[in-house]
Every structure is written in C-alpha cells, then in structure tokens.
Amino acid sequence: MADTTFTHSPATTDRGRRWVVLYLATTGLVLLLMMLAGLWMRLAQAGWVYTDPALFYQLMTVHGTGMVGIAALGGAAVLWHFLSAHVRLNSRVMGANFGLFLIGVVAILVADFPGRFGGAWTFLYPLPATSQGAWPAWAAALHLGGLLVIGVGFLIWCLELARGIIATYGGLGRGLGWHVLFGGSMRDVPPPTVVAATMVTIVTTLALIAGALVLVMSLINLAFPAVEINPLLAKNLIYFFGHTFINATIYMGVVAVYELLPRITDRPWKTTKVFLAAWTLSTTMVLIIFPHHLLMDFAMPVWAMAIGQVFSYVNSFPVLVVTGLGALAILHRSGIRWDLVSTLLLISMFGWMAGVIPAVVDATVVVNSVMHNTMWVPGHFHFYLLLGLLPMMFAVMIHLARGEDTRPQGSDLTALLYLLFGLGFVSMFLIGGWASVPRRWAEHLPEWQIWDQVASVMAVGVIALTTVFVAMFLVRTPAILREG
Ligand code: HEM
Numbered sequence: 001m002a003d004t005t006f007t008h009s010p011a012t013t014d015r016g017r018r019w020v021v022l023y024l025a026t027t028g029l030v031l032l033l034m035m036l037a038g039l040w041m042r043l044a045q046a047g048w049v050y051t052d053p054a055l056f057y058q059l060m061t062v063h064g065t066g067m068v069g070i071a072a073l074g075g076a077a078v079l080w081h082f083l084s085a086h087v088r089l090n091s092r093v094m095g096a097n098f099g100l101f102l103i104g105v106v107a108i109l110v111a112d113f114p115g116r117f118g119g120a121w122t123f124l125y126p127l128p129a130t131s132q133g134a135w136p137a138w139a140a141a142l143h144l145g146g147l148l149v150i151g152v153g154f155l156i157w158c159l160e161l162a163r164g165i166i167a168t169y170g171g172l173g174r175g176l177g178w179h180v181l182f183g184g185s186m187r188d189v190p191p192p193t194v195v196a197a198t199m200v201t202i203v204t205t206l207a208l209i210a211g212a213l214v215l216v217m218s219l220i221n222l223a224f225p226a227v228e229i230n231p232l233l234a235k236n237l238i239y240f241f242g243h244t245f246i247n248a249t250i251y252m253g254v255v256a257v258y259e260l261l262p263r264i265t266d267r268p269w270k271t272t273k274v275f276l277a278a279w280t281l282s283t284t285m286v287l288i289i290f291p292h293h294l295l296m297d298f299a300m301p302v303w304a305m306a307i308g309q310v311f312s313y314v315n316s317f318p319v320l321v322v323t324g325l326g327a328l329a330i331l332h333r334s335g336i337r338w339d340l341v342s343t344l345l346l347i348s349m350f351g352w353m354a355g356v357i358p359a360v361v362d363a364t365v366v367v368n369s370v371m372h373n374t375m376w377v378p379g380h381f382h383f384y385l386l387l388g389l390l391p392m393m394f395a396v397m398i399h400l401a402r403g404e405d406t407r408p409q410g411s412d413l414t415a416l417l418y419l420l421f422g423l424g425f426v427s428m429f430l431i432g433g434w435a436s437v438p439r440r441w442a443e444h445l446p447e448w449q450i451w452d453q454v455a456s457v458m459a460v461g462v463i464a465l466t467t468v469f470v471a472m473f474l475v476r477t478p479a480i481l482r483e484g
C-alpha cells in the first residue's frame, strides 16, 4: 500500500514498461518532425523559403495539433512509468490509447495534407465549415473525427488511472490527500506522484468530455449546416478543453522531477500538507481560468472575465512554489554531481517558472487588449513547453537509456546549449509580440523579418540538440526492451 515516503520499487510491469518505451520513442520522433514543420513556418515568415499561404496554415494546423497531441502522449508515458510503481495499472489501456492515437493521426494527416484542412488546432467554430473553398467539408470532418478518436483514447487512459488510484487509495479525494489535509490522518499519505496523477486524471477527464462535446456538435454542424451552435458556447468549450488539456501535460511531466531528483540525490521527496494544499488549489484553479482566452469577447459575462484574470495570477504559483522549494531543499548540500539528467530537470523548472510570467502578463485585460493574437501568445507557450515540458521528457528518456548504470551520463553542456538556443528562439516570439506582430500570419512585413530570421537560426540549434537527446534514447531502445 501507500508509503509516506518515496519508494525505489520499479514495479512497472514488463508490458507496461514496453509501452512506455514505445510512447517515448514515438514522442521523440514526432517532436523532431513537428519541429521541422515549425522551422519551415518560421523560414516562410522570414522570407527565406517561399511557401504558399494555404500550405502555411496546413503546416500550422499539423504542427499545433501534432505538438499538443505528442506532448500528451509523452506526458502520459512519464506519468504512467512512475505511477505504476505506486498503483497497479492495466497496461492494455496503454495499447488501446496508442492504437487510437495512430488512427487519429492518420486521419488528421489525410485531412490536413491531401484534404488541405487548415483550421488550426483550436478548430474554432464556425471556421471548419466556412473555409470559403480552402478545404472541402469532408476534410474538416475527417480532421475533427481524428481528434475525437484521439480524445477517446486519452479518456480511456484517464479512466484507468482513476480506477487504479481509487482501488489503491480509496478515492480521488484520498489520492489528493484530503484525508491528510482536512482529516489530519497520517495514514496512507499519497506520494507526490500519486497526488499529481490524481489532479491530472480529474482535470484531463473533464477537459476531454468538453472537447468531445464540442467536436460532436461541430461534426453535426458540418453534416447539417442548418443546425447551428451558439458560437460563444462553442468557444468556451473549446478553450476549456484546449487550455486544460495542454496545461495537464506539464503536470504529467513534473512527476519526473518528483521521482528522479530523489533518486539522484538519495533523499526522499516527502508529501507535506503544504504540498497537498498546493495541488488541490491548482486542481480547481486550472479549471476555472480558461476565460483568459476570451478576454476580448465582449459578450462574455464580466464575472467570468474577472475569474479568468484574477485566478490566472495565482493558478500556477502553489504548485510551482512547492515544486521549486522542494527541489531546492533536496538539492541543497546534497553533494549532487551534475549530469545531463539533473541539468535537464533544473532547466525544466526554470523554463516552467519563467514561461508562466509572460502567460500571466497576457492574462491581464489591459495587456491582453494589445497583445491578444500577437506573437506574444506563441512566445509564452513555446517558453514553458519547449523549455519546461520537453526537458522533463528528455530527462526521463535519458534516465531510462542509462538503465542500471548510475554514473553521471551525457554532457550537461548539451542541456545548456538547448537552454540557450531555446531562450533565443522564444525571445524572438516575445519581441515580435511586444512589437505587435500578429500571430498566425503566413506572410510577414520586411520590418518584422529580422526576428523571424534569428528565430529560424535558433530553431536549427534546438532541433540539433533535440536530435542528440532523442538519439541517445533511440540507440538504447532495443537494449531497454531486452532488459524488460
Ligand atoms: C524548434 C521548435 C519549434 C519551432 C521552430 C516552432 C515554430 C512554430 C511557429 C512558427 C508557429 C506559428 C507561430 C505563428 O505565426 O502564430 C508555431 C505555433 C505553435 N507551436 Fe510551435 N514550434 C516549435 C516547438 C513547439 C513545441 C515543442 C510545441 C508544444 C509542445 C509547439 C506548439 C505549438 C502550438 C500549439 C502552436 C500554435 C498553432 C496555432 O496557432 O494554431 N511548438 N510554432
């Protein structure tokens, strides 16, 4: 049963581990492909590679959808890997999710390339049905259908997590440690990974239900255009889904910090009441702050906007603070020998914390009325995804690749270079946003292109280093699978 402290038991079942490795290998390869699509867009904006604008929007749709999907697949692998040491999970669910994911990906690729769908990963109603001839209705339907299939896969996956947590801990509230937080009991204190997993399960399930609802509504609208949807309702559902789903990927990835830093320093990461309170607060807040995506929608009720702004300020802080301070406490005088894994984990915490700042800035109404739909927006989310989430995943890949060999491995110089190129890359988005360069424009004015050009060079560096990390994992994949 549950332990108050961190346990070393690598109880992942053989087959579960195989799926984790397959998920991570897929994640590495898809990340690289999607990064190349991103580079292509940046080169087009820079004026260095001519790209038909219609193709730009197809690439943008594939890149956005693909990156969000693969962030979730990689995050799911990280979470599953560590959670299965605490909770018995049925690995067939990993297979089902993977199968549905692949079916969805094929559907989306067909819809977006031969079908020319370019309605962005946010598929905002009524755009899929009103392409003005840019893509046929079947392509929009296939794209939305592909998303729905992928969503169903992740929903099944979430339900298995919920089942496992409930079976082991006696309920989702106990997974969040409410019996400790409110009841003062010190029995069955859930380890940090279980707390994070419970939060992820709750918020992702709700996000997926909202997403499935609006996808079905949009599909009906595509089939029967006379059946209209309330556009404001559709937008609320889409952003509740999109905001929550992508945010949850970081909460999946952060368990890498909770599990790997203790192993590296040989010190436990204990669950404290402050830790539990922080996770419970973030569980509720991440669900109610999505109206920060609708600050310019005058038809929204003012109270919803007020919640969106005020809680956006506080949402990330509880978990960020307990994670940051917890990590510092573990590292302080630990005599740690820095290597690639620990450096990547430290970078991930920096990237997450620093990336939240431009996000919070943009969630302020007066700022949003200027920055809305500028490059500031891709600036903030590339910051915490590229420099927060991805290093967590790379750290787990390299941790698995080194197996039983506990000697420091890999050069932390590569991690530092990744940080530098990454910072250079995201700053160009932020500077562009500061100068009011609009986001999602296939063609840029010559005055803006200097930032696009610098960003393109930086992106090449990011891609080169990502190749190094992914290759370190892929060359060891057959051996990891043999070790079981
Ligand atoms: C070398 C790495 C990357 C490059 C070169 C790149 C490039 C781009 C570019 C040029 C855009 C369009 C910006 C605009 O004009 O609006 C974009 C959008 C986007 N990117 Fe990336 N990106 C990279 C990595 C990532 C990563 C790691 C993620 C997530 C895990 C990600 C997720 C997204 C999303 C969600 C969008 C929004 C698409 C939309 O507006 O619908 N990107 N990226």
Ligand SMILES: [Cu+2]
Binding pocket: 243, 289, 290, 292, 293
């Ligand atoms: Cu958001």
